[in-house]
Amino acid sequence: MAKVRRVAVLAGSSIGWREKLMRGIAGYSHEHGNWHVYTAPEGTEASLFFSETYQWDGLIVRVIDQSEARRVSKQGIPAVTVGSVRVTGTPIPRVKVDDDALTAVAAKHLIAGGLREFAYCSFFRTTEEDRGAAFKEALRHAGFDCACYADSTKLPRNAQWPARQRDLIRWVRQLPRPVGILTWNPDIACQLVEACNVAQVQVPREVAIITADDDPMKCELSNPTITAIEIPAVRLGYEAASLLDRMMSGKAAPESPLLIQPAGIVTIRQSSNTSLLPDRDVYLAAQFIREHAAEPVKMDDVARKLAVSRRWLERHFKRVMGHPPHEELQRCRLERAKKLLLETDLDAARVGSVSGFGSASYFNTFFRRLTGMTPLQFREGHRATPRGKSAEIA
Numbered sequence: 001m002a003k004v005r006r007v008a009v010l011a012g013s014s015i016g017w018r019e020k021l022m023r024g025i026a027g028y029s030h031e032h033g034n035w036h037v038y039t040a041p042e043g044t045e046a047s048l049f050f051s052e053t054y055q056w057d058g059l060i061v062r063v064i065d066q067s068e069a070r071r072v073s074k075q076g077i078p079a080v081t082v083g084s085v086r087v088t089g090t091p092i093p094r095v096k097v098d099d100d101a102l103t104a105v106a107a108k109h110l111i112a113g114g115l116r117e118f119a120y121c122s123f124f125r126t127t128e129e130d131r132g133a134a135f136k137e138a139l140r141h142a143g144f145d146c147a148c149y150a151d152s153t154k155l156p157r158n159a160q161w162p163a164r165q166r167d168l169i170r171w172v173r174q175l176p177r178p179v180g181i182l183t184w185n186p187d188i189a190c191q192l193v194e195a196c197n198v199a200q201v202q203v204p205r206e207v208a209i210i211t212a213d214d215d216p217m218k219c220e221l222s223n224p225t226i227t228a229i230e231i232p233a234v235r236l237g238y239e240a241a242s243l244l245d246r247m248m249s250g251k252a253a254p255e256s257p258l259l260i261q262p263a264g265i266v267t268i269r270q271s272s273n274t275s276l277l278p279d280r281d282v283y284l285a286a287q288f289i290r291e292h293a294a295e296p297v298k299m300d301d302v303a304r305k306l307a308v309s310r311r312w313l314e315r316h317f318k319r320v321m322g323h324p325p326h327e328e329l330q331r332c333r334l335e336r337a338k339k340l341l342l343e344t345d346l347d348a349a350r351v352g353s354v355s356g357f358g359s360a361s362y363f364n365t366f367f368r369r370l371t372g373m374t375p376l377q378f379r380e381g382h383r384a385t386p387r388g389k390s391a392e393i394a
Helices: 015-032 045-049 066-074 099-112 131-142 161-174 186-199 233-248 280-292 299-306 310-321 325-343 348-354 360-371 375-382
Strands: 005-010 035-038 058-061 079-082 094-097 118-121 179-183 207-212 227-229 258-260
Touching: 005 015, 005 233, 015 035, 015 233, 058 066, 058 233, 066 079, 079 233, 094 099, 094 233, 099 131, 099 179, 099 207, 099 227, 118 131, 118 186, 161 186, 179 186, 186 207, 233 258, 280 299, 280 310, 280 325, 299 310, 299 325, 310 325, 325 348, 325 360, 325 375, 348 360, 348 375, 360 375
Parallel strands: 005 035, 005 058, 058 079, 079 094, 094 258, 118 179, 179 207, 207 227
Antiparallel strands: none
16 A cells, blocks of 8 residues: 655645635545645644654645745755745745736736726735736736836835735825726735725725635625635645645656646626726626626617617727627626536536526537637636545645
């Protein structure tokens, strides 16, 4: 019988992201490994995982600075770091979401909402992580500039909450408005919403917010609720475990980060509802389309709801959004279908039906044309492991 490998996971403090990551690790362990996976209570990792007398076979970590990188490297065992933070000079291989693809989704969402001023909020400088630089580049290609909070603040990354809030309030007040802001994660999005509330800057009328990583526990408790792009954290965990397994078997570590493609799913909530901006009727039409995409809605229905002519709707919708309203309807249906493919076991025909597509053949053809793969290929490529599996996690 193969030796049980003892793997420790230090996945950061974000509960929702960590839980998804652990599910991916667990899925790989049950499919391919013979592992005992251990994750310590928060705050006890250093004493448990970096003890000289307690030996692990491998580590899956989220390294964010040089001191952590040195502690991990000192163990002399295979280790993989997960996430978009870059630690210069560390030999630890990294598994991360493709931030170019992720931030392109954020930029497209905010631009489609009519915004023309943009910013990025993270406590890491853009020289320390990949997401901010990728967002700036996506906006540059679209012809826009982007202000970055961490590049302008004088506070250290670990600044205390009161000092950080005062600094965020100062930053928000000096931004041009209306402005669309992408945040590093839901924790920062919640802090930014609170800073806007204190600064008496209205969200989303003056500041529209979207975050990377959809953690409903945080995004839906915020007031207003926060729009979020889904990060494939389950897949990240699965691929990190796969890479670690190869390394524990003596294979060489890759030199470049392993990139995991996001599914492009955006859960739209109140924080990016720009229907109060100029061209209000167009944004209300887009909101109506999003809310009724799964129904057999027609453009005449949308025009009637807004008390405008269909011709007016189509002309002004394309002027403001850059594409016709029918295309927006199909895009919303596609996002719903992607979410159902990843989160349920419905067959492809049923997914197409409940997403608002008229027939299974049309759904398959449309899905393949837009994504380059069939619905089942999309499910297999983005779902890390069969649903319902779990690992032995202490």
